[in-house]
Amino acid sequence: MRVKATAGEITTQQGFFNTVREKCGQPIELCYQCQKCTAGCPMGEYVDIAPHQVVRMVYLSLADPVLTNSMIWLCSACETCGARCPNGIRISEVNDVLRQLSASLGREKEKRTATFHRMFLADVKSRGRVHESMLIARFKLKTGDLFSDLDLGLRLFQKGKLTLFSSAVRDKKGVREIFRRVEQARQKGGR
Numbered sequence: 205m206r207v208k209a210t211a212g213e214i215t216t217q218q219g220f221f222n223t224v225r226e227k228c229g230q231p232i233e234l235c236y237q238c239q240k241c242t243a244g245c246p247m248g249e250y251v252d253i254a255p256h257q258v259v260r261m262v263y264l265s266l267a268d269p270v271l272t273n274s275m276i277w278l279c280s281a282c283e284t285c286g287a288r289c290p291n292g293i294r295i296s297e298v299n300d301v302l303r304q305l306s307a308s309l310g311r312e313k314e315k316r317t318a319t320f321h322r323m324f325l326a327d328v329k330s331r332g333r334v335h336e337s338m339l340i341a342r343f344k345l346k347t348g349d350l351f352s353d354l355d356l357g358l359r360l361f362q363k364g365k366l367t368l369f370s371s372a373v374r375d376k377k378g379v380r381e382i383f384r385r386v387e388q389a390r391q392k393g394g395r
């Protein structure tokens with residue numbers, strides 16, 4: 205289930221801020237740009253905008269640039285920013301909503317990451333756990349990127365971190381029920 209929003213809604217200036225503020229529940233308006241979040245972010249060197257800029261862009265309702273940047277997809281949800289923020293703003297929660305909006309509007313900058321997210325969740329939903337080797341194989345076939353990371357994959361395999369076989373959890377029905385309830389809660393107005 206994704207956050208529902210039409211392109212019209214999110215490009216309305218106030219509409220964008222209101223939508224994100226409501227869905228993430230974070231006090232974005234309290235941010236005074238001290239940049240403590242950015243100073244501790246482990247993804248800093250890989251992204252095109254910094255965490256404090258994400259917060260500012262949402263506050264200013266700059267929908268287009270904030271929905272098409274790599275930060276929202278590469279955020280590892282480590283919560284360092286939330287622990288450091290003097291105003292208790294958890295940017296991973298903001299990024300979560302932005303990812304969903306970005307995906308629902310087809311604006312994902314990191315298409316591969318978005319594809320991986322979907323495949324990972326589909327695996328969990330159907331089997332209750334991820335079978336890493338199969339997930340990577342399917343991901344490689346889907347993206348057509350067959351040979352990058354091959355050496356890394358071999359090393360993981362040699363160390364027993366990737367296995368050829370993996371069983372599903374016993375209570376697959378229970379896992380699907382969790383997904384169903386989350387979807388239901390989101391439809392009622394949560395995330």
Ligand code: SF4
Binds near residue numbers: 234
């Ligand atoms: S640490 Fe908090 S207040 Fe400071 S820039 Fe980041 S989000 Fe804003």
Ligand code: SF4
Binds near residue numbers: 241281282283284295
């Ligand atoms: S939760 Fe995301 S934005 Fe915050 S410090 Fe970690 S990687 Fe950076």
